[in-house]
Amino acid sequence: MLQASARENNVYLIGGSIPEEDGGKLYNTCTVYNPDGNLIAKHRKIHLFDIDVPGKIKFQESETLSPGNSLTLFDTPYCKIGIGICYDIRFAEIAQLYAKKDCKLLVYPGAFNMTTGPAHWELLQRARAIDNQLYVATVSPARDDKATYIAWGHSTVANPWGEVTATTEHEEKIVYCDIDLDYVDQVRNQIPIRSQKRNDLYEVHEKGSDS
Structure with missing residues (x-):
């Protein structure tokens, strides 16, 4: 369905996340398709949601x-x-x-809950956008109050200045936002943190990876 939708609408399509089985293991996986309907990327969730907020929510994704x-x-x-x-x-x-x-754009399909959502959902998006001077888009399922896990909703886009440029509430809705790549460059030139980082003191490196 995702392949057909990307091809029929001539768009790049980031398909949320689905359970994926591989070699007897299950992953939370996001697939990406190009306008020809070809699979061009696949992200397996790196950090598993194992938390315990007493009296509010306990969740062990690693189980x-x-x-x-x-x-x-x-x-x-x-x-x-x-x-x-x-x-x-x-x-x-x-x-x-x-x-x-x-x-210049980060996309996070996600479903924060009714505890972490109102506290951190928008705050984290704006923080990542400001820290890295780029756009951050988050896509959440609409809220289903009868589900065993209730999503906060509020799909949102934050710009490189940390402003929310598009959002919605918890109901099912399509959110539109123009991504102005020139604005990314403007913000990075106005506040040039990329060239001002003290790489002689600290630096973040990517280690070897596998699929």
Whole structure:
């Protein structure tokens, strides 16, 4: 269905995330298709959602899933795009590595819950956007109050200045936003943190990876 949708609409399509079985292991996986309907990238969620907030939520994703072991980015005629899934957004180093690889848009399909969503969903998006001076888009399922896991919703786009440029509430809705790549360059020139980093004191490196 995702392949057909990308091909029929002549778009790049980032297909949320689905369970994927490989070699007896299960992964939380996001697939990406080009306008020809070809699979061009596949991100396996790197950080598993194992948390315990007393009295509010306990979740152990590692009881079922295995973590992915690689970053995922892909080229388009417009810019490079980096992919993360949900909990991955909390780990700033991943976004920094994508920025070092010259991504100008990061996309995180995710489903924060009713505890972490109102507290951190938008805050994390804006933080990653400001830290790396790029666009961050998050895509959440609409809220289903009868589900065993209730999503916060609020699909959102934050720009390189940390402003929310598009968002919605928790209901099912399509969110549109123009990604202004010239604005990315403007912000990076106005506040040149990329050239001002003290690489003699600190630096984030990507280690060897596998699929």
